[in-house]
Amino acid sequence: MLPLSSQKLIYNPIINNLFSRSKSPHSKEIFQKIRKITGINSRNKEVYLLAVTHSSSTSSKYSNERLEYLGDAVLDTVIAEYLFKKYPFKDEGFLTNIRSRIVNRESLNTIARKLGLNEIIQHNARTDISKKKSSIHGNALEALIGAVYIDKGFKGSKKFIYTKIITPHLDIASIVNTPNNFKSILIEWSQKENKKIAFIEEKTEEDNRLFSITVMVEGKATGTASAKNKKKAQQLASEKACKALKVSLN
């Protein structure tokens, strides 16, 4: 294993490779916008530019995917601690559930667009990133958290997440008070207990506008429900499976 000190040196080649690119007027403009989003005054342009570089971009050999992997972990830890402290008497099932509802793809995509990240993501012109549900936005937000972590360490990224994400964009109390997402409860349970689950989808014969979903747990049908949209059917089937398995939140 490499000692801590030499590790600091070896992660830079990719970032250094972007250095020439970072001097173009276009890059300067993008970097100004990133600065406004983060509120961080940094000279470390390269890592921030990398954070908004989608893998489809032709202007760079490198993309934000590695930073996304890093930022995802940092965000999980910061939210974990936030909830740990905010809810001192709630058990870990509650904390895990609320966290997964905070950092879900949809919520991150929305926040990324509120921050204006969608407008500065560098991508191939043929790649459509304008769709409202595009995960490219949420992924770039995670990558930006990764960039802040590289530039300013854990404390800096925690401050960024608190001041630019949690405080302005997350209504934790309302998330807590919203009815539970039984599908995510079930998935968490299956991961913790190492059970295999699957959602089997069928159009019902009687009415093909109805979706029928069966939750399979270790190959055994554990809950079935029908509804006019797939998500609703998944929720209802998951709720039944949770009841059958006596899996509950808190």
Add this chain to the structure above:
Amino acid sequence: MLPLSSQKLIYNPIINNLFSRSKSPHSKEIFQKIRKITGINSRNKEVYLLAVTHSSSTSSKYSNERLEYLGDAVLDTVIAEYLFKKYPFKDEGFLTNIRSRIVNRESLNTIARKLGLNEIIQHNARTDISKKKSSIHGNALEALIGAVYIDKGFKGSKKFIYTKIITPHLDIASIVNTPNNFKSILIEWSQKENKKIAFIEEKTEEDNRLFSITVMVEGKATGTASAKNKKKAQQLASEKACKALKVSLN
């Protein structure tokens, strides 16, 4: 949302509740042993004692489960950064895969026992924690990381993980060079792509010592294999499914 400063105050009630307990001679002895494991000289006995308190313990109203939730996230982040820096030219698929192989339950259980955590976990006498595969050990290790995080912050927990876990107990090069775990690759892929997968198990009719495993992806059989033990059959079936789906590592 609570401001950062007041959040620091409110997570203490549970820990303070343990304070009286921490003065018993037995607790002092346990705490001495924890100190030896962590190498950390702290006055914050309570949080460390909580880290080794299993939920079956009758001597405390509280258990290490919340700390485990916190430590799990911290460990993920520290390992994420370690690999990010160690492998600057590997993509996030590689990094995610290696991390999941480092922090898997079995590996954490083994490290926990090497550290001697199994000898100091407080539990109900009727709860058998001696089994080699008991996750109680790995969970306590994660809780201990959570305790170090509460006591010494992110930097302190990073140091603990580097000096007491990675350096003495993890041979990363050998993990990287070990043939891939196709089941975990498949599970990671399914989570990333939001596909439902299930492992259906059958004893084969011809030979009931053989396990037959079918990987179902979105309800469709995607790979089947038989072997004399379940794990092997799962690996072979997953390998077939990975090939069929063109899912690969790197």
